[in-house]
Amino acid sequence: MVPPSGGSPASTPDTAAGSGVNSPVLHADVAVIGGGVIGHCIAWEARLSGRSVVVIDDEPGSGASWAAAGMLAPVSELHYQEEDLLELMLESSHLWPAFAASLARAGAPDFGYLTTPTLAVGADAADRRALMDLRAVQQANGLLVETLTVREARAKEPLLSPAISCALDIPADHQVDPRRLIASLRQVLAGHDQGSGTAVAGAREGFAVHHRATALLWEDGRVSGVKLASGGTVRAGETIVANGLQAADLGGLPDWIQLPLRPVYGDILRLGVPLHLRPLVTSTVRGLVHGVPVYIVPRQDGTVVIGATQREDALPAAGDTVAAGRAVSAGGVYQLLRDAQVLLPAVAELELLECTTRARPATPDNAPLLGRVPAPGPGHIPGLIIATGFYRHGVLLSPAAALICRGLLDGKEDPRWQALNPDRFSSQPQAAFQFTKETA
């Protein structure tokens, strides 16, 4: 498989190798494009396998991860998503304790991993019926969901409204703090840094490359690294595309590969709990309020996160189209405060610290695009792995994504996850495909 000469990807290594100033080159075993939770977990697992790693992101942790509540909730997330995903979600949920422990053993600062349970509550009779229907599905899948009386629920969480219609205890749904998780992963990655090669001037801090990736580099029919917006390059034996929604805009992907990622916008709030109201809740509270989901996630620092709206259309931010995807919806904030107060009236007494909006990378079937890309001939495109489209589940699925990627790096493909292949929405590869995007 040789890219067309017009794209001249083969010239890039020469150019790059020939100049340390105009086209600085960095070498690593693995280049991870995208510095969210997924990218950093993949990088960490690759690092544990003995490989040198770089993470390429001009604004690490600022995308969907920045707005993630960090619920590790395979059971209650079943409500909103396909059962097809359940196996992957349960797998990753089972991986979380060992993943968290290995990170802690490596000296990672606390990242807010809590095994406190989740309480699912409904506001009205219809919400109760919906949650009880869900419970039947959950139990049919072997998941532990215990019905509580309102009195029992309020014994656990005294600030719950007495007017709720039902409550379910879900002991297996836990949480982590995604912002602290990324900071923690970056710290252990920096400590383990053994990257080789010449530094990208002014850009490299250990494992981290603070530039935007613009395109894949190709050489001799394989992906050989990443071109940066700065003009530099990262040469790598394996390149993992984990930059969420931006994956579809990456240059150098074969034009027959469709990455049908769509943004699903969500508003979340962060609030401070006054001392006399602490703890507001000890469990994560997932509510259904007149059919609309809302969750309230308590953090260890006395704040709570309230989320999350879902909008397929970006708010048309006036005069600043670049930031349109991050414009906070007044209606979304209103809805979250309204519904959270139905379940926990004391929310009105909290301090509003932050309103944040980000887009989640969703796919047509809401499952991630995760795996190698078939080549036009037999086998796969060497040097390329796709890991994007994690939608609402990125934080939960990150240990599984990291282990699946490690398996691919080691040449082992787990047949359980073949359905996640990233070309499942693409037309068949052509014998001689064309590049429509910049390749070098």
Add this chain to the structure above:
Amino acid sequence: MVPPSGGSPASTPDTAAGSGVNSPVLHADVAVIGGGVIGHCIAWEARLSGRSVVVIDDEPGSGASWAAAGMLAPVSELHYQEEDLLELMLESSHLWPAFAASLARAGAPDFGYLTTPTLAVGADAADRRALMDLRAVQQANGLLVETLTVREARAKEPLLSPAISCALDIPADHQVDPRRLIASLRQVLAGHDQGSGTAVAGAREGFAVHHRATALLWEDGRVSGVKLASGGTVRAGETIVANGLQAADLGGLPDWIQLPLRPVYGDILRLGVPLHLRPLVTSTVRGLVHGVPVYIVPRQDGTVVIGATQREDALPAAGDTVAAGRAVSAGGVYQLLRDAQVLLPAVAELELLECTTRARPATPDNAPLLGRVPAPGPGHIPGLIIATGFYRHGVLLSPAAALICRGLLDGKEDPRWQALNPDRFSSQPQAAFQFTKETA
């Protein structure tokens, strides 16, 4: 009237004059403590009278002025306040056009002064009755308030909800942008700077002293200036105390003077209007929604300001008592978004840009503390003017406050405003009063 020797205020000028490094001294005809709208308007009027002026504030414009909507609304504000204030409010309202024009003539950048009308609207039948009762009072006071049908109101403002219960057109209630007004005043003050004396090292930019005022200086029985937190001093023939709530904490005030200022907290929102919804409204909309007031003020830049809640208790911000007065109330934000949507459903479509909370300086009778302070003997304490306690009306009242202060500087007291005397909540001055606070 000589302060007790224990306070040793007379020693300060000596010390200050003797050292340009440890106790730098700045001289001006007038020292204004407090850099909000009131302080800057007073400074500007004093400057127009030919006096040199300094404005002392470590964070100018960051207090109540930062959260002010800038409604110039003597008519509709009558609703919420005593009729006693009405004469002052109307006087200042009549002063606004000339004040704005003089500022513009002086080369002030645009400060968002708009003579668009105010529309008062009610949500339900009780709100309609309340607004109609108010209209009777307003008309009895000679104010122009025109009843509109809902159809007429929606012809003026098509995005008004068809479900409103009533609408009143109030052509005399206008608006200004307080943040731009302060920026504008600072620019013209800087342009007119003729301050004398040695510079306060690193602190003086023309008229502005970026330090906190800690106490009044006294000399020979008169107030002779201001002591700064930096250790420096401002020597001035007249000192005007215009620092809002902080006035009560100023050292060097005679202990028999009570400045009973209480904070009334308010949350306001700033939102961006998407291009397809512009203009959201052209009038300022003041609503009464199930008895709760809410206003929506359109700005020229395509944003709207929605306010304002009123809370007498600060939100107990957890772990950060300093910022407690500025903690945004989740319940307050919810209430504003809820009530604004009742009147203008399209508010849900806006971008939430900012939530801000500040405390307004209120007095027991809700009228300002404005004037000179009687001395224990005949006459007043020389060199001292108080101008604080403007509560919800600071922006409206600033031209009147500035002219009243100018009159006092010129030795002319207008008998109409004697009722505002700042010692009206104080016990009688004693022949030999004691200082309880630091005086130098």
